[in-house]
Amino acid sequence: MTPLTVIGGFLGAGKTTLLNNLLRARTGVRLAVLVNDFGDLAIDGDLIAAHDGDTITLANGCVCCSMGDDLLRGLMTVMARPEPPEQILIEASGVADPKPISDVGELHPKLTRDLVIVLADAETLAERHADRRLNDTVERQLRAADLVLLNKCDVASDAAKDAARALIARLAPAAKLVETSQAALDPAVLTLPALPHQPAPPHHHDQQFSTVTLRRDAPYARADLEAKLADLPDAVLRAKGPVRLDDGRTWLAQRAGRRLDLSAWPGAPSRTRLVIIGTADMPDVNWFARTFDAEVD
């Protein structure tokens, strides 16, 4: 199952910057990034292995596709590649509702719905929302978000930021809100490496995010683990990694937003090694150690 992540938000909110940051981060995950226009993507020349019309192939196996407005057709093309991507990120157009795009992740047998991340420009969000022609579009986007990135916080006035925060709290109470500048987001929020060939993400605990890794040799009862994962607090954005279950097998557990998925682990049998990333208000490591009866770092 390939996670389908949707990046929404108005023109100028920082979607391209976010994707540029991600492509530069070299996460080790083979990504397919579908954009409306890769004119704005600033991919370092030495990363590019091939540029063929609508597709740029990077040396690390990632691809970027410019899909015009035929987004789903572009998605199918990417899925049919000889080396299919391990995760797909779709940049929604500025006025698009990201929800229907994300729905494809739920419907397609080879895809799973991943996070909907909506960028909001801290300088202009409230202004856009006051524009009667755009007001409902702003609301639809925010309501569709699992994670709202309030971007450009370095340049926005305090008044604009306050207005934007209030708006997001009112319109998208269920979404996590993270404040950024230059769309600087921990790449692990967008894509969490966990497969055997992928390097573990560096751990850090900054003001916005924290990461914990659970390790355990003893298998979990399936129902027990599913319940624990389902009950993770809202502050958790992602959990991913191999888990050992009482059927003697290793599974790949993936939780994105509130959605949980267990699928076949593609590597050699492994102990449980579950990486969890969430916002700063996520419980501390001791809570995870207790709840999952595991070693934690």
Place this chain on the structure above:
Amino acid sequence: MSATTILSARKIITMNPNRPEVSHVAIRDGRILGAGSLAELEGWGDYAIDDRFADKVLMPGFVEGHSHLMEGSIWKYAYCGYMPRIGPDGTRYDGLENIEAVVDWLQRCEARLTDPDEPLVGWGFDPIYFAGRRMVKADLDRVSTTRPIVIIHSNFHLVSVNSLLLERSNITAATNVDGVAKDADGEPNGELQEMAAKFMALDTIGLNYAAETAQAQGLRNFANIAVRTGTTTATDLVNTLTDDILAALLAVTGADDYPVRLVPAFHGDSLPPAEGAARAVALKRKTTDKLKLGIVKLVTDGSIQGFTGRLRWPGYYNGAANGVWNVGPDRLEAVVAAYHDAGCQVFIHTNGDEAIEVAIDAVEAVTRRNPWGDHRHTLQHCQMADAAQFRRMASLGMCANLFANHLYYWGDQHYGVTMGPERADRMDGCATAMASGVPFAIHSDAPVTPLGPLFTAWCAVNRTTVSGRVLGEAERIPVADALRAITLGAAYTLRLDHEIGSIEVGKQADFAVLDDDPLGVAPEVLKDVPVWGTIVGGHAFQA
């Protein structure tokens, strides 16, 4: 010297105010040498007289300013509409007036399929006429449980599918996505209303009907329909015009016996604007006699009856949420500017009055920075424009192509559900466009409604709905003006009024050949004037 042929006719309606009606037209090299009396035309020298049309009425070939080539290609699937329709080979398909009739027709179509795995595809279905009854999977399961079935609704946004296709598309009671309609038991009922679910169902059976428009049979079908309706120039709004498609269109239209001049508009949002503008400029240079290139199409909002059109206050009459943007106010001006600055004429799809406002604002902004007196940027559909908007359009040099067929097909729904009585009266306001000085055309948006300029003119003249209600008597226009809209009016919006649209010296010898006089019949029966066929570049094509 090339040969001259002089056609005689019962009457020739020219659209040339100096000589609005004549008896003869002379043709040389596929162009009009002159229109007048035989004595006047004899001055051009030797000629052969052609009396085949002596009892016919000739008009300038009709110009369909907003159609899609899918009007030809979609006929490879079963027509399932409520309204009777005539197929490309002249077959008359009765309207299917209830679900039972649709099922019965599909059963007959199914029986004709020989490959047991071949999907059955229908189109043109519109449950809006069925008082709330929808097409559900149980209906289609009566047609087949062993082959996938998909019925494309007339608006091309919704589909209805059978249980097998739901199952193969992985759509179940647990499917939690927008637009999968569910029945009382929480099971998907077979109607898929939004992009994702519809796309997945079509992808399951490998159906991409939108990509089939440039196939030879579809283009041939389109031509047959054009000939039968007197149409000699028709648009394809919109087309990505990739090299493959362009080659196919050039090949087909390059044949002398292809009876339509095609005007495809480049899909202006299929490439980033700067690249798109370069492409559109390059396309314009490839224009031929029968394939006219260079126009760019952009889409702002959706449709009124689909509740996706963008409306200003007070919104939809039934309280539905406002519609959606494609190219929205955040971006339209920049995209229009890219094409405008490159000298490309832009067609902007707008239905709701908010979309119209945004489009007018964009044109105002780009023309203020970079004046271009003859841009002819045209609002396509432009259905909800009010008088003030028409006045702005006139000042800015914009054109309108109004969707007159909507008045008949969905007028009752606009009156009762979408717009309410007052705004339904002003829809597709041809009289206001004329009074404001906005050059305008009227159109079918085929295959959304059938290609047929005389029918479209009838709609603008009578403004009668399916139920017989007249929407906005003051917006009715005289027959002569409606006939101008389907000839010279449409040609003007296509920047082709110097070549087609009237019967005058120097223009292409393109005529609609009619069995009766549209100016002589009662306006109520304008749509019933029989069409013999067309003449394109001097070549006659009988329907």
